[in-house]
Amino acid sequence: MNLKRIRTIGLVAVTAIALAACGNLKSSSFGSSSSSTTTTTGSKTTTTTGSTDSEFYQGVIKNGRYRTSKSRGVNVSQNDNVMNLKSFETQLLDVSQKVFSTSKYVFQEGQYLSTSTVENWLGRYSKSNKTGLNPQSNGKTGSTTRNPIYLQQLEEQDYMIQSGSKLSLGGVTVGLGLNSVDYYTKVTYGATYETDISTTTLTAEGKKMANTVLQRMRQKSALKNVPIVLALYKQSSNDSLVGGNMIAYAVSKNGSTSFSSSDWKSLNWQSYVFPATSESKNSGANSNDESDFSSFKSHVQNFFPNLSGVTANAHYQNKSLKKLSVNITTKFYSETEIISFTQYLATAAKRYLPSGVPVEITVKGADGTIQSFLARTAKGSSYYTHVFSDQGDD
Amino acid sequence: MNLKRIRTIGLVAVTAIALAACGNLKSSSFGSSSSSTTTTTGSKTTTTTGSTDSEFYQGVIKNGRYRTSKSRGVNVSQNDNVMNLKSFETQLLDVSQKVFSTSKYVFQEGQYLSTSTVENWLGRYSKSNKTGLNPQSNGKTGSTTRNPIYLQQLEEQDYMIQSGSKLSLGGVTVGLGLNSVDYYTKVTYGATYETDISTTTLTAEGKKMANTVLQRMRQKSALKNVPIVLALYKQSSNDSLVGGNMIAYAVSKNGSTSFSSSDWKSLNWQSYVFPATSESKNSGANSNDESDFSSFKSHVQNFFPNLSGVTANAHYQNKSLKKLSVNITTKFYSETEIISFTQYLATAAKRYLPSGVPVEITVKGADGTIQSFLARTAKGSSYYTHVFSDQGDD
The missing domain is CATH 3.10.570.10 (sex pheromone staph- cam373 precursor domain)
Structure with missing residues (x-):
């Protein structure tokens, strides 16, 4: 590795910096504002990506390109x-x-x-x-x-x-x-x-x-x-x-x-799949979280005459739930079904899923194309929902 | 079509109704609350999906199932x-x-x-x-x-x-x-x-x-x-x-x-693809909207050393822009690239894309899997952003 070359790049990178206001990435982002300004010194410009969340770092951009x-x-x-x-x-x-x-x-x-x-x-x-x-x-x-x-x-x-x-x-x-x-x-x-x-x-x-x-x-x-x-x-x-x-x-x-x-x-971080299977016993997961998810799953699964697949990834730190990502797959016959299903999910998720942790829910069609998306922050009480209207088949 | 059968179903449907609080679907949803209650009369229960947005209707659920x-x-x-x-x-x-x-x-x-x-x-x-x-x-x-x-x-x-x-x-x-x-x-x-x-x-x-x-x-x-x-x-x-x-x-x-x-x-509604191609002249689209999109596109496209595909679907009513859906595809080499790119998009979209209309931006990997999503409502000034953390390959 050429150390000289790296040092030179390092020096170039700091010639011009723009400070960007702090704002949020991740699901807790909405409502926050983001901005970033650009300073140009000669032809070398380094800026930051801007941040949408104080939970996340801004990234470095150089001459309009991300510093990979x-x-x-x-x-x-x-x-x-x-x-x-x-x-x-x-x-x-x-x-x-x-x-x-x-x-x-x-x-x-x-x-x-x-x-x-x-x-x-x-x-x-x-x-x-x-x-x-x-x-x-x-x-x-x-x-x-x-x-x-x-x-x-x-x-x-x-x-x-x-x-x-x-x-x-x-x-x-x-x-x-x-x-x-x-x-x-x-x-x-x-x-x-x-x-x-x-x-x-x-x-x-x-x-x-x-x-x-x-x-x-x-x-x-x-x-x-x-x-x-x-x-x-x-x-x-x-x-x-x-x-x-x-x-x-x-x-x-x-x-x-x-x-x-x-x-x-030491870090006591664990990831589990809900519902538990015979292979994944989820021994470290909280049984209340699992039964909450089961209630949610059984209500959602019967929404359409055709069954929906409902699973979740649960992330734990020190045995307490830190994040829940729910994946739902079903066959849709119309856009109005997708909209109604998403509305229903917002109600069902609020009622059944654990509160106080970030939750994201993605809804996909049988072909894997995302149809809608819901998320709630740890502090939020309601779900942000979005139905993707212009998604063709990929 | 059996009219009698249909009438019977119709009567059953109205035996028990739950009124649900109005809340928002679509991108303007965040911050609003949704709820729906259930009334049971005998074994027949009709509820509504709950609504997340006053812009959208609630749907009818019967005995826990969507009325398809x-x-x-x-x-x-x-x-x-x-x-x-x-x-x-x-x-x-x-x-x-x-x-x-x-x-x-x-x-x-x-x-x-x-x-x-x-x-x-x-x-x-x-x-x-x-x-x-x-x-x-x-x-x-x-x-x-x-x-x-x-x-x-x-x-x-x-x-x-x-x-x-x-x-x-x-x-x-x-x-x-x-x-x-x-x-x-x-x-x-x-x-x-x-x-x-x-x-x-x-x-x-x-x-x-x-x-x-x-x-x-x-x-x-x-x-x-x-x-x-x-x-x-x-x-x-x-x-x-x-x-x-x-x-x-x-x-x-x-x-x-x-x-x-x-x-x-008559309804003067039109849909266009940005950027315009020789086949789609976009004669009814506003040239300011198109040049705004071009600025956005050129900034975004060079973010990574590898080029990103950037297109948009623009919906017009009476020659004024009503909705913009941007689709971005690029090859990502790491999760941090996805996060940084999404942050950058929030800044670039706010700066370059037309304001006063709902905008949704989806970011996909080369394989078509959604990686992140941004949206802003017509009234909003900032973008809601979400990076999908737990999306495996479909």
Whole structure:
């Protein structure tokens, strides 16, 4: 990785900054205003995306373009289950908010780890890949005898500080996505085998890797003294209907190059699918939440003569519900059916679904096209509803 | 059609009614509350869906189920272009609102015209189908010499009046969807040919059919005296990216069985696609709206290094913009890109898109999955934004 080149880009980025009013992303956004202004210095212009919610960071725009990650796209190819990609990134933002306040920091996609760096780090250690964070192959292919791939994805997020017209690096967060199941083949295009990895093992391996990552990042002069957060994420299996969860994080301050065991804070975050199935026992979910959802489901399911599919993803932190995402699929025969169904959902959701947490409900046709959408914020009492009128078939 | 059976159902429907508080559907909904209560009389229960917007009607629920149309599904099979189905139905609601106020009337899917009735009416007149509204075949297959199919779809909507615990029929609207292009084959599974139909011709044919439909409906005792609205809709061609538009409507009061030419009111409603193409000149669209959209598009399109597709459907009434639906498609490499892009859109839309009209913006990934959504009401100044966090691939 060419450090000089990166530093130059970094300097260019801060030549002109626009401060944008804070406003909300996420569902609690409505009613808030957003704005962002642009300052031009010569031909170089850096602005921010504007924010629609104080819950979320503004992003960095340079010369009209979003400042994309230097390792853009690596994690897309690393995830067979898109849920792992989405929840890894959003939860990495959630962890970052514990350290970098949204009111003080601006979000920037990772600029210090390039695609080739990340790809090498995600590989196995070998003679030709001395930076590989995954263990060297031991030549074995048995599911319990081989050395599995622990580290599946890695993401850097930069947090910038606005000061007058300057934007300077205020801290970095790096997430390590660790396999609970490692999928492998014994021959190219051969059958897929699985190595299960216990949470204890993947946590221990993740903490070891975190030290190595921290040490390597501290070698870059721009990262010598800024706070660096390392977060460990447990990937869900490929057949899981929910993504994985962050399990621990640690903050390195004052340029320290390793974490002590007391630096690590555990995170008790869980994701469940409602209704529970025999495979997903949802042991950590609140049974009241589940029965609330069941009431909602049974009322909604019979609204049309043809049955509707109703499921939900529930996210818990410290055993209390933090977010509920409901997915409803049914066959519609007219636009008026979609409108009436959406109205009914707003009434039913208000009556049956748990209050005090953000809820989002998406309604799709049998072909998967979104038909309508409802959402309520944690504090809100009523649902925002929207019927998509101009959605053709995709 | 069995009139006795229909009357019995109608009587059952009004045995128990719940009045629901008025609240908003559509994008202007947020902040409003919705509720609906249920009254049970014996085993028969009729409720309403609840409304989230005074702009929209509540719907009728019976015994926990939506009261679906007696001709449910006919129009789905009649439309090769789904845009025609959606805009036909929503615009039929818009026309109905001119006659039946949303504060006084409750919406009910059509209960007086059955599937077989509608299917027969949509057919050609023949010895075996004496009720066919389309002209008898003249045996010719030339695109200008044959008798085309004028009537492509037909929809009945009922408007109910709540009075105490009773729900009684207050009026009926029937929409006739008329082809601007009739697609036909000369032999089964053969090539598709087209007969173009001028607006003058389809309007004249539609008005003739409207008289026949009115006369037939007045023969049903339940429909003898209620107001009946007939609305004419011009279908767009199958390759059109926008649906058609309502072109005229007439109201029959006091049990009249035909419309005089002065009963007909013309509607100058138009739909356009932005940006204009060589085929769609958008001659009736406001050039300021188009240039506003162009500014928005050029800013948005360059946000990512990879280009985004940005188009819009614009709906006009009497040459003034009534609604703008923007569709954006791009390839995303991370969840943070989606969040930042959505924030940027809220800022860019507020700055560049026309104000004073409802705007909805949907953001989709390259695979067609919805990623985020923004909307602003006609009166609103800021955009409601929502990033879909738990959308797997469909």
